[in-house]
Amino acid sequence: MTKTLEILIDGKWHALKEIKQKTKLNKNQIQQVINFLERYGFVSVDKMARKIRLDKSVKKFLAENSTS
Numbered sequence: 460m461t462k463t464l465e466i467l468i469d470g471k472w473h474a475l476k477e478i479k480q481k482t483k484l485n486k487n488q489i490q491q492v493i494n495f496l497e498r499y500g501f502v503s504v505d506k507m508a509r510k511i512r513l514d515k516s517v518k519k520f521l522a523e524n525s526t527s
Contacts, residue, residue, distance in 0.1 A: 460492050467502065467513040468521055475509045 462482045466473055479489050493511055496502040501517045504510075513521075 460495070463489075463492050463496070464501075464513070464521065467511065468518065470513055470515065470518045472505065472508075472510040472512045475511060478511065 463478055466478055466481055475489065475493070478493075479486065482489065484492070493502065493504065496511075497504050500514060502511050502513055
């Protein structure tokens with residue numbers, strides 16, 4: 460999950476395929492991570508385009524806490 464959040468920290472849309480390649484997780488594992496992040500409001504998912512991005516408030520929180 461940490462690697463997925465590191466990819467998403469820029470706040471841009473990322474293709475699920477890109478995340479899968481960068482994390483080296485299989486399709487089922489990445490889907491579980493994304494489902495968790497979406498369920499708790501960490502990410503927005505565009506199911507039609509198969510893309511995901513970090514929620515703006517989560518991005519701000521992570522950015523503020525990464526400098527601490």
